[in-house]
Amino acid sequence: MTEGGAPSLEARDFSWTYAGASRPALDGLSFSLEPGRLLLVLGPSGSGKSTLARAIAGLVPHLLPGEWRGSLRVGSLQVAETPARLLGERVGLVFQDPDSQIVMGRVDDEVAFGLENRGWARPEMAARVPAALAQAGLVGFESRATATLSGGEKQRLAVAGVLAPAPSLLVLDEPTANLDPPGMHSVFDVLAALAAERRRTIVLIEHRLEAALPLADDVLLLDDRGRQLAFGRADSVDRRAVARLRESGAWVPRAWRSGPVRRRAARSDSHTVGTAAPSLLEADSATVRYPADESGTHPALDRVSVTLRAGERVALVGPNGAGKSSLLLAMAGLLRPNDGQVRLRALPRDGERPEPMRDPSRLAARQLAERIGLAFQDPELGFVASTAGDEVAAGSVAAGVPASPGDTATVLSRFGLAEHAGDDPFRLSQGEQRRLSLAAMALRPPGILLLDEPTFGLDRRGTEAVLEMLNEMRAAGQSQVLATHDPRLLPACDRVVALDRGRVVFDARPDEFLASPPFTPPEPWRDGAAP
Amino acid sequence: MSLLPAPLTAVRPAFLTRVTPVSRLTAGTIWLAACLVTLDPIVPLRLAMAAIVALVLWSGLPLRRIPARLWPIGLAVLSITAFSILLAGANSDPAARELFRAGPLRVTAEAVSAGLAVGLRLIVIALTTLLVFGPSDPTRLADSLAQQWRVPDRFAYGSLASLRMAPLMAVDWATIGAARRLRGIAPRGPVAWLRDFAGRLLVILVSAIRRAERVALAMDARGFDCGLERSHFREVRVGWRDWLAIAAAAAVAAGALAVGR
Numbered sequence: 001m002t003e004g005g006a007p008s009l010e011a012r013d014f015s016w017t018y019a020g021a022s023r024p025a026l027d028g029l030s031f032s033l034e035p036g037r038l039l040l041v042l043g044p045s046g047s048g049k050s051t052l053a054r055a056i057a058g059l060v061p062h063l064l065p066g067e068w069r070g071s072l073r074v075g076s077l078q079v080a081e082t083p084a085r086l087l088g089e090r091v092g093l094v095f096q097d098p099d100s101q102i103v104m105g106r107v108d109d110e111v112a113f114g115l116e117n118r119g120w121a122r123p124e125m126a127a128r129v130p131a132a133l134a135q136a137g138l139v140g141f142e143s144r145a146t147a148t149l150s151g152g153e154k155q156r157l158a159v160a161g162v163l164a165p166a167p168s169l170l171v172l173d174e175p176t177a178n179l180d181p182p183g184m185h186s187v188f189d190v191l192a193a194l195a196a197e198r199r200r201t202i203v204l205i206e207h208r209l210e211a212a213l214p215l216a217d218d219v220l221l222l223d224d225r226g227r228q229l230a231f232g233r234a235d236s237v238d239r240r241a242v243a244r245l246r247e248s249g250a251w252v253p254r255a256w257r258s259g260p261v262r263r264r265a266a267r268s269d270s271h272t273v274g275t276a277a278p279s280l281l282e283a284d285s286a287t288v289r290y291p292a293d294e295s296g297t298h299p300a301l302d303r304v305s306v307t308l309r310a311g312e313r314v315a316l317v318g319p320n321g322a323g324k325s326s327l328l329l330a331m332a333g334l335l336r337p338n339d340g341q342v343r344l345r346a347l348p349r350d351g352e353r354p355e356p357m358r359d360p361s362r363l364a365a366r367q368l369a370e371r372i373g374l375a376f377q378d379p380e381l382g383f384v385a386s387t388a389g390d391e392v393a394a395g396s397v398a399a400g401v402p403a404s405p406g407d408t409a410t411v412l413s414r415f416g417l418a419e420h421a422g423d424d425p426f427r428l429s430q431g432e433q434r435r436l437s438l439a440a441m442a443l444r445p446p447g448i449l450l451l452d453e454p455t456f457g458l459d460r461r462g463t464e465a466v467l468e469m470l471n472e473m474r475a476a477g478q479s480q481v482l483a484t485h486d487p488r489l490l491p492a493c494d495r496v497v498a499l500d501r502g503r504v505v506f507d508a509r510p511d512e513f514l515a516s517p518p519f520t521p522p523e524p525w526r527d528g529a530a531p
Numbered sequence: 532m533s534l535l536p537a538p539l540t541a542v543r544p545a546f547l548t549r550v551t552p553v554s555r556l557t558a559g560t561i562w563l564a565a566c567l568v569t570l571d572p573i574v575p576l577r578l579a580m581a582a583i584v585a586l587v588l589w590s591g592l593p594l595r596r597i598p599a600r601l602w603p604i605g606l607a608v609l610s611i612t613a614f615s616i617l618l619a620g621a622n623s624d625p626a627a628r629e630l631f632r633a634g635p636l637r638v639t640a641e642a643v644s645a646g647l648a649v650g651l652r653l654i655v656i657a658l659t660t661l662l663v664f665g666p667s668d669p670t671r672l673a674d675s676l677a678q679q680w681r682v683p684d685r686f687a688y689g690s691l692a693s694l695r696m697a698p699l700m701a702v703d704w705a706t707i708g709a710a711r712r713l714r715g716i717a718p719r720g721p722v723a724w725l726r727d728f729a730g731r732l733l734v735i736l737v738s739a740i741r742r743a744e745r746v747a748l749a750m751d752a753r754g755f756d757c758g759l760e761r762s763h764f765r766e767v768r769v770g771w772r773d774w775l776a777i778a779a780a781a782a783v784a785a786g787a788l789a790v791g792r
Contacts, residue, residue, distance in 0.1 A: 100742055105691075117761055334712070378738070380741075381710055382711075
């Protein structure tokens with residue numbers, strides 16, 4: 001707005017290659033964004049979306065080394081030639097992880113942090129802090145401890161923090177990726193209000209497209225090599241560019257899809273589980289209470305009863321704090337219920353009688369690993385080896401029956417990791433790490449597989465790859481539990497179990513869940529999934 | 532996942548919550564110094580009693596939650612005291628006054644006195660730490676360090692950001708252990724255990740560095756340490772309470788050292 005008519009953000013043949021990278025992260029972007037508009041950036045993993053956000057805020061090239069080409073301008077400022085300090089006054093950047101962008105212990109201190117850094121006078125800060133909090137829907141939160149906020153509140157606090165210095169350009173890099181549906185909803189409410197003001201330009205990188213697209217004035221489409229597929233108004237996107245976006249592995253909003261929708265992997269491959277299938281896990285009135293330090297409101301799990309049958313895939317949904325993690329830990333024997341019980345058994349081999357049900361918390365590590373596996377949300381925390389090949393073999397080594405190199409190689413190629421056999425697991429991409437964490441359980445697949453946010457951070461291609469692998473393992477009778485915030489996964493499940501405040505509030509088919517989610521408001525819970 | 536108890540901080544305003552953290556640090560240092568200049572158990576005993584009075588009357592901390600949080604330290608203090616008494620050199624000194632003897636074990640009054648001095652000092656250290664850091668959240672300490680002692684912002688607020696990561700890392704550590712157990716990895720014998728432990732350390736180190744990089748990037752994006760003079764939203768004001776707290780701490784320390792001598 002300050003430049004009066006001039007574009008707020010303009011790229012001309014802009015490319016960026018990180019130091020040491022073999023190809024550009026962004027390759028030849030040319031677009032021009034007018035002041036007050038909201039730009040939605042779409043692209044698959046590796047399309048350079050986050051890099052674009054960093055470039056606009058000047059972190060690239062001023063803090064991260066690499067090779068810069070062409071021109072990127074914020075208002076009248078050339079990013080490459082402007083000190084990060086000056087750029088920082090114009091641009092506010094919100095990151096994905098709520099826990100990695102909050103510094104202070106109190107909400108008002110957190111909002112003031114960016115103002116203090118720029119030397120604002122105390123009276124001006126005192127006036128600005130409540131105003132910024134109000135813009136983020138956090139009126140009255142001043143004296144709250146930041147550690148006690150929910151994920152959605154933390155992200156809105158991050159928005160308030162970057163809005164405080166009144167930037168003319170607000171950049172948000174997947175601000176809702178870590179949030180539960182209510183948290184996501186609250187962030188989108190704030191974004192909608194900010195966009196409607198038209199007082200600042202907004203660049204939004206987001207994979208919850210059904211919620212994001214209605215807010216967008218313009219869209220920028222990138223392919224998997226950081227090349228621009230299209231730039232233009234959100235309501236008149238070139239069909240061929242959309243097709244290429246989809247081919248590159250990205251999610252595409254429903255409104256842009258034409259004709260009959262193919263949903264190859266995202267449907268439960270006409271799989272039915274009879275009640276005759278043996279049950280592998282039974283939670284019977286399980287109650288878990290954590291040490292009552294936090295003014296014990298409700299138990300983490302409150303008389304939860306759930307049964308898992310062989311070959312069944314169950315989605316576990318609910319707001320943060322509803323008890324999903326506790327239930328996964330209790331199922332895996334890592335948390336013993338205070339009351340009630342969890343019992344499980346191995347998947348019976350053909351023609352054999354099922355073994356008796358056993359308490360997982362009393363099983364030795366080896367026996368437990370044969371029966372149940374848990375893929376944590378962050379695959380890195382589970383890695384035990386220094387190469388991907390050893391990672392796949394580690395489970396069978398621990399079981400005392402080391403796999404042959406041939407078996408390991410077969411698993412790696414099945415999970416699309418053949419060329420990474422000798423690579424350090426920590427150096428793989430997010431999608432590759434996720435596949436490796438599943439491949440690590442493939443040589444001796446446990447009868448029950450628990451997965452915490454198995455598609456977190458994955459694009460459409462990555463999600464479909466994970467689902468394909470899960471289908472393969474389920475075909476052998478494996479029972480799977482997917483704790484997820486992503487409604488797009490629900491149609492691929494046989495059943496949905498919803499938790500709220502530690503209780504099971506829903507246990508039925510996915511279509512019934514999507515038709516009437518047991519939460520208020522219901523909309524965030526079916527966003528993006530075909531009803 | 533709330534596997535960790537809430538931090539122990541003041542829940543109501545009290546005298547010490549109105550004293551700046553740096554002044555509390557000064558007062559606490561005086562007490563610790565007084566503890567260290569004598570070898571008898573009387574001085575730390577007096578200071579421990581004074582610390583308990585201060586904790587109850589002026590700290591604003593939730594008293595009922597303190598025992599639950601301090602028992603591991605209490606246990607450590609007890610065992611350290613017991614070992615100090617049993618292994619003291621005074622026990623083999625024939626001139627020392629014998630309290631009792633059981634086979635080769637001889638316990639003397641001098642050893643008990645020295646052991647109690649060690650244990651009581653540890654108790655004073657624990658209680659003083661609580662009095663110094665408990666009454667306000669770490670943000671206030673960073674503010675106070677930066678404004679009163681002119682500690683560089685990069686250190687004061689950088690430490691603050693890393694302190695906030697501690698509970699997240701504790702959750703990561705628990706997750707790493709759980710993941711290994713579920714992979715069937717149960718090290719047998721000390722060598723295997725050490726290797727497994729080293730592996731866990733490596734994973735948490737990688738995770739901590741990644742997180743630190745993200746935090747640093749977020750702080751830089753908000754203009755932290757960008758070359759401008761930093762201002763302060765919350766002014767740290769030194770008032771009569773600060774001088775009173777320091778003077779009272781010094782008086783108590785002097786009294787504990789001098790009385791009865």
